[in-house]
Amino acid sequence: MNNYDDQLPKKGNYINVPQEMNDDDVHRKDMYSYGSMGFEKKYREVQPKFPMKAQDDDLTASQQQKEKQKQIGSLNSKAYLVQPARNLAYYVPKGEIDFLEDDGINNGKPIQLIKLNQEQQWELTEEGIQELSKYQGNVSFVSILGTKQSGKSFLMNQLLKLRESQFESGNDYESYTKGVVMWSAEFPSNPNDARDNNNSILFVILQLISSTVLVNSFGDLSKDSLVPLQDLALLQKFLSLESAEEKEELINLFPKLIYVLRDNQHQVKQNGQNIPINTYLENFLSSDENFRQSSEIEQKIIRRIVKYYKYREGLSMVAPTEPNDPSELNDNFIEELKVLRRKIISVTNKKEFRGVFMNIQMMINFIQFILDSFNQQIKVSLSQAFEVVIKNHFDAVHDDIISLYDEKINQFIGSSSKDDFKSQYEITKFLREIKEDAIKQFYQLKNYDTSENQVLFTDCYNHLEWVLQDKEQLLLKINTQKQQELMERQVDQQYQITKKQVGNGKFQVEDLKNISEQYQHLIQDLLLQYSGRPEQNNEVDPILPTVQKVIQNVSQLFIQEIQESQKLTEQEKNKLNNLKDQLNQHQSSNEKTIQELKNNHKKQVKDFENDKKNQDGKIKNLEKKLDEKQNEVIQLQKSIDQLQKDLQASRKKEKKCF
Structure with missing residues (x-):
């Protein structure tokens, strides 16, 4: 130069x-x-x-x-x-x-x-x-x-x-x-x-x-x-x-x-x-x-x-x-x-x-x-400059929307106590509202949605939907865990009450029907808490099968205790069989209802399959408790054998006991 x-x-x-x-x-x-x-x-x-x-x-x-x-x-x-x-x-x-x-x-x-x-x-x-x-x-x-x-x-x-x-x-x-x-x-x-x-x-x-x-x-x-x-x-x-x-x-x-x-x-x-x-x-x-x-x-x-x-x-x-x-x-x-x-x-x-x-x-x-x-x-390059400016603006709006979304979720979760959870109606309504707000805010970017930015807008929108959906699933999972923990505590409380009723020396076979009704009321209460709306009580959910299985196991346990601890008359056996038939019919009816509801709510059942796996693990813990109860029954049987020897000495006293 x-x-x-x-x-x-x-x-x-x-x-x-x-x-x-x-x-x-x-x-x-x-x-x-x-x-x-x-x-x-x-x-x-x-x-x-x-x-x-x-x-x-x-x-x-x-x-x-x-x-x-x-x-x-x-x-x-x-x-x-x-x-x-x-x-x-x-x-x-x-x-x-x-x-x-x-x-x-x-x-x-x-x-x-x-x-x-x-x-x-x-x-x-x-x-x-x-x-x-x-x-x-x-x-x-x-x-x-x-x-x-x-x-x-x-x-x-x-x-x-x-x-x-x-x-x-x-x-x-x-x-x-x-x-x-x-x-x-x-x-x-x-x-x-x-x-x-x-x-x-x-x-x-x-x-x-x-x-x-x-x-x-x-x-x-x-x-x-x-x-x-x-x-x-x-x-x-x-x-x-x-x-x-x-x-x-x-x-x-x-x-x-x-x-x-x-x-x-x-x-x-x-x-x-x-x-x-x-x-x-x-x-x-x-x-x-x-x-x-x-x-x-x-x-x-x-x-x-x-x-x-x-x-x-x-x-x-x-x-x-x-x-x-x-x-x-x-x-x-x-x-x-x-x-x-x-x-x-x-x-x-x-x-x-x-x-x-x-x-x-x-x-x-x-x-x-x-x-x-x-x-x-x-x-x-002005073309590249515009692309960078718009891309950064899209990303900034995207991040701001997600930050606001997270803030609303934290406020929603924070409004519940440690031992409380939100009903399905509450949480579904809440998630729908904040997602609509987020999408509405994002659609303001349509002002920049020129033909050359169509791909950018679509990609950013799809990513936003994916992030929001992922956060929704996480919130539902956390809420469902709270629901399970609370329901399990309530079922366990009812089990302890029933256990005391059986062990007070006044329990009779007819009382088993009352116990079954108590558990059915418990199911209805739990479903009401879970759904948040009475008209949805019969909808299938991940909690219902768990509760029903627990009830069935507890009922079978009580029947085993009575069979092994008492010499039942034919009439009593017939009553027990009838009661078992009723329970089976009720179980069959429930299973039929569940199947029908599953057909109507396949998507919901699919969403909660993973949670059911976790519940199966907890049921195994209950089965372990049943095994422990069976050991108690064996000990009880030994006591009954001793009582039978004493009963042979005094028939009159035996009639009074039964």
């Missing part, structure tokens, strides 16, 4: 850039210190009244700096030396100015949003992310561009109605504001080639994220006025613009442009006629003569201003102070500030990307994607 440093524009010189330069070869022009240039004369035959004094080429840079400092004897002379046409717009003592009345528009502070870290990598600051995350809804940015020491900070402080200069500006000759105007801190800039590239990157970032851009320009429109937008010539260096679709997308993403002509008159004359500022701006951009007199790079900048800034407007502002009284803002400047503020508010829209209004988190993801691309030294 050729070294074009000697061809960069100097103070008072015209821009002279080799015609063969392409986007990648273009060096940044000296955006900090132009003199009068180019086609300024066409509109107003005015040259700077105070041309810069040439430095002695024989002096070293340090000696030249000392000579300059000697010439700076006062505030006015300092302004005179740095930029005579500025008319103290930048160097007025800020603390002594009568600022606009505070109307509560801004009570914030500068927050650094983007910075270069020690590894020279672009990054979003945590402080910036936290500050942005405080806000909800969509977002828009307004940026101010301008040459070095052109008063951007001063204008921003005035627009924000700040009584103290929050956006700092320097007073020494070499200082200048470095950074993005977004209520943020300054951007670092090193005096080397990396600085130029970083400034170009910063320019591209501002165009991509801003809704409105202000160009801070002094005096009449000239080639100097193109300097703040000179990086338009480098767009293809930083952005992927290979196709017409990508270029059209960039046009739609570009912000609105407001040229602020500082220290200017209210009216501009052209050919002796007053013309509006907007007409003046458009004539400047469309003049064939000016275009021919411009270099190739300047022509490219003009073409891209017209191409990418579809909305553009010009506003003029007089000098902020009078030369004889630099301590106060003049009335005309204050009124024009109000006009500019109203204009910014009226034209600035929410940032839109492919028809989607970006919220704060979307904007953060968008900026992060841009910075990552620059850090990896690859061109920014």
Whole structure:
């Protein structure tokens, strides 16, 4: 690559850039210190009244700096030396100015949003992310561009109605504001080639994220006025613009442009006629003569201003102070500030990307994607950026919905005591309601459900349904475990009561029917607790087979105890057989009912098959208890044998016992 440093524009010189330069070869022009240039004369035959004094080429840079400092004897002379046409717009003592009345528009502070870290990598600051995350809804940015020491900070402080200069500006000759105007801190800039590239990157970032851009320009429109937008010539260096679709997308993403002509008159004359500022701006951009007199790079900048800034407007502002009284803002400047503020508010829209209004988190993801691309030294692809922004937004909504879903489930579970559970009616109703809410929230993403995002929407929706279903099954399992534990305790309590009835010495065969009825009532009570609705008491559930089996085992145990402990008469045996038949009929009836219900509720039975396996394990524990009871019966039989020997001695006493 050729070294074009000697061809960069100097103070008072015209821009002279080799015609063969392409986007990648273009060096940044000296955006900090132009003199009068180019086609300024066409509109107003005015040259700077105070041309810069040439430095002695024989002096070293340090000696030249000392000579300059000697010439700076006062505030006015300092302004005179740095930029005579500025008319103290930048160097007025800020603390002594009568600022606009505070109307509560801004009570914030500068927050650094983007910075270069020690590894020279672009990054979003945590402080910036936290500050942005405080806000909800969509977002828009307004940026101010301008040459070095052109008063951007001063204008921003005035627009924000700040009584103290929050956006700092320097007073020494070499200082200048470095950074993005977004209520943020300054951007670092090193005096080397990396600085130029970083400034170009910063320019591209501002165009991509801003809704409105202000160009801070002094005096009449000239080639100097193109300097703040000179990086338009480098767009293809930083952005992927290979196709017409990508270029059209960039046009739609570009912000609105407001040229602020500082220290200017209210009216501009052209050919002796007053013309509006907007007409003046458009004539400047469309003049064939000016275009021919411009270099190739300047022509490219003009073409891209017209191409990418579809909305553009010009506003003029007089000098902020009078030369004889630099301590106060003049009335005309204050009124024009109000006009500019109203204009910014009226034209600035929410940032839109492919028809989607970006919220704060979307904007953060968008900026992060841009910075990552620059850090990896690859061109920014707007198509990929949109995919990342939408994907992250879908994921964020997906995660928020699941978090809220979990929170509602925890609240629902927490409302129950340790030994309590929810009925099937309660839990089914609850799960249906919170799932409907979750799906309703997710379907708000249909606003972004374009044809290209259909697959993303469908995949995200299917995953959400899968997660919610998995959480539903987990909740049902936990609730069912509580149901089982409570029901088993109630059955065990009834068993202990029955055991006492049998062992009190007054138990008779007829009492077995009452015991069976007690267990049937227990079943009905448990089913009512389980279902939560009386009309569903007969529905099949995982608890019913368990309870019925327990009842059957307990009944068989009692029958065995009576058979082994007593010599039953034929009549008593018939009664017992009848009772057994009744129990079998009842069991058969229950099994028939269960089978019928199973046919009607196959899905429900299938859902609880796993739970039945766990219940079978617990039934084995009950069978173990039955074995222990059988051992007790054997001991009881031995006692009965002893009693029979005693009974042979006294028949009369035996009859009384039975």
